[in-house]
Amino acid sequence: MQTRTQIDLNADLGEGCGQDEAILAYVSSASIACGGHAGDAQSMHLAVRLALKHGVSIGAHPSFPDREHFGRHKMRLEDHQLFDTLVAQITALQRVCRAEGAPMFHVKPHGALYNQAAQNTHLARLIVAAILAVDPGLAVMGLAGTELPRMAAAAGLRAINEAFVDRAYLPDGTLVPRAMPGALITEESKALHQALRLVKQGKVTCLDGREIRLHADSLCVHGDNPRALALVRALVLLLADQGIAIGPMPKSGVKHPG
Structure with a gap:
């Protein structure tokens, strides 16, 4: 396996968790919440400004329209309803980015929508169609090796394969449902070990002890994780010690707001 010298590290922000700037x-x-599970015009403007200040690449983080359950419950919507809400959410952040003079690079679905799109080809295609309707220059971030990045690539969009530092995996490469014991990796040393193996070996040990291969373009730490700040600090130091820098995905071919 080719030695890596850089990896993208992303967090889901703008969700009212109080540690975004840090x-x-x-x-x-x-990936900034844009009204589905969390976020409003004020929080989007603030998150975009902070991202610009720190030189961080910006993406939209749309979800099922479900603020009550933070977008983490499955919803059954008609295709046109889901398409319309996704277009509205992505466009909302796009407008904020244009107002702030910030480029928007990617779209990453949130919560239940993200997890369902990993396995449901029809849903993945619908999400891709909504992104195409807003801006075909946007990249699509989805669970590594699953349907969403595959459908994005098939549609000619840039696909970003994402892996998680603080979540456990099933042998099929999907995430352990949050309702199951062990779904969240709360011990920092275990999360760091998982991240390092993903970057250096392209492997992850699943909840049942089986090992699978997983290529990650980007690593995620959940911004609503109370230990997120300590974890990203420790991860950056660990990777630097291994000669691996944190850096955004290359922006070639991606449109900027005009």
């Missing part, structure tokens, strides 16, 4: 000092990409 986290932005360490990550290279941020």
Whole structure:
């Protein structure tokens, strides 16, 4: 395996968790909540300004329209309803980025929508269609090796394969559902070990002890994790010690707001 010297580190922000600016000092990409599960015009403007201040790549973080459950419950919507809300959410952040003079690079679905799109080809295609309707220059971030990045690539969009530092995996490469014991990796040393193996070996040990291969373009730490700040600090130091820098994905071919 080719030695890596850089990896994108992203966090999901703008969700009202109170540590965004501190986290932005360490990550290279941020997916910003845009009204579905969290966020409003004020929080989007603030998050975009902070991302610009720290030189962090910006993406939209749309979800099912479900603020009550933070977008983490499955919802059944008609295709046109889901398409319309995704377009509205992505466009909302796009408008904020244009107002702030910031480029928007990617779209990453949130929560239940993200997890369902990893396995549901029809849903993945619908998400890709919504992104295409807003801006075909946007990249698509999804769970590594699953349907969303595959459908994005098939549609000619740039696909970013994402892996998680603070979540456990099943042998099929999907995330352990949050309701199951062990779904969240709360011990910092275990999260750091998982991140290092992902970057250096392209492997992860699943909850049942099996090992799978997983290529990651970007690593994620959840911004709503109470230990997120300490974890990103420790991860940046650990990777630097291994000669691996934190840096955003290259922006070639991606449109900027005009």
